Amino acid sequence: MLEVDHLDAFYGPAQALFGVSLQVHPGEMVVLQGLNGAGKSTLLKSVMGLEVQTRGTIRYQPPGDPGSAGVTIQGWETHRRAQAGLGYVAEDRRLFTGLSVRENLRIAARGPAAAVAALEAQALDLFPALKSMLARPAAHMSGGEQQMLAIARTLMTGPRILLLDEPCEGIAPVLVESIRDALLALKAQGMALLVAEQNQLLASRADRLLHLVAGKVRGS
Ligand code: ATP
Numbered sequence: 001m002l003e004v005d006h007l008d009a010f011y012g013p014a015q016a017l018f019g020v021s022l023q024v025h026p027g028e029m030v031v032l033q034g035l036n037g038a039g040k041s042t043l044l045k046s047v048m049g050l051e052v053q054t055r056g057t058i059r060y061q062p063p064g065d066p067g068s069a070g071v072t073i074q075g076w077e078t079h080r081r082a083q084a085g086l087g088y089v090a091e092d093r094r095l096f097t098g099l100s101v102r103e104n105l106r107i108a109a110r111g112p113a114a115a116v117a118a119l120e121a122q123a124l125d126l127f128p129a130l131k132s133m134l135a136r137p138a139a140h141m142s143g144g145e146q147q148m149l150a151i152a153r154t155l156m157t158g159p160r161i162l163l164l165d166e167p168c169e170g171i172a173p174v175l176v177e178s179i180r181d182a183l184l185a186l187k188a189q190g191m192a193l194l195v196a197e198q199n200q201l202l203a204s205r206a207d208r209l210l211h212l213v214a215g216k217v218r219g220s
Helices: 040-048 078-084 101-108 113-126 128-133 143-155 173-188
Strands: 002-011 014-024 029-033 053-060 086-089 161-165 192-196 208-213
Touching: 002 040, 014 040, 014 053, 014 192, 029 040, 029 173, 040 053, 040 078, 040 086, 040 161, 040 192, 078 086, 086 143, 101 113, 101 143, 113 128, 113 143, 113 173, 128 143, 143 161, 143 173, 161 173, 173 192
Parallel strands: 029 192, 029 208, 086 161, 161 192
Antiparallel strands: 002 014, 002 053
């Protein structure tokens, strides 16, 4: 579904990724690990078309179209990748802190009202803790609650693959468990997940772990 082949990534002249290859299939959770600066965020940004220049191949095949070989997306703008089914939650979450939980969810959604309502109901079922704070400004939520909202907001775009940058970092263990359970529920529904994460509560449930060391996949 997502296939990254010999990916190099650059910030201007500085190279951050060297020949990284990986695959993520529907219903699979692949966890990226590595020290600070190893290139985890850069890999997610490369797949999403943000900030970095890349060389190599990034191929995406929407599920439900098994006959197609997938499309090469690395020349695409970020919004086109999002429309094609790639959902991304940045490390800093990028919420609208002055807006309420419900407004943050609705602002991400496109399409007819009934479809938006259905997506919202699904997202809230996954994160029931958000149901009691729909009118609350995002600024008045804990870090873990904000992280749930950031994931829920991305789900409002109807993604088929989720790219998550350290969703459990700095979050209370009980909320880490909620986030882990929500991600496992999505996985069981066929979502593909590529997650940069050191937290073992989540990493221990990965289908595959990929260790990045200084911009390279260890062992490759
Ligand atoms: P962290 O957990 O600290 O976010 P990471 O594994 O996600 O670490 P990256 O943020 O991808 O690592 O960084 C990989 C390399 O790219 C590092 O050498 C970093 O200094 C460099 N880098 C990251 N962002 C930029 C940027 N905007 N401009 C220049 N270099 C950058």
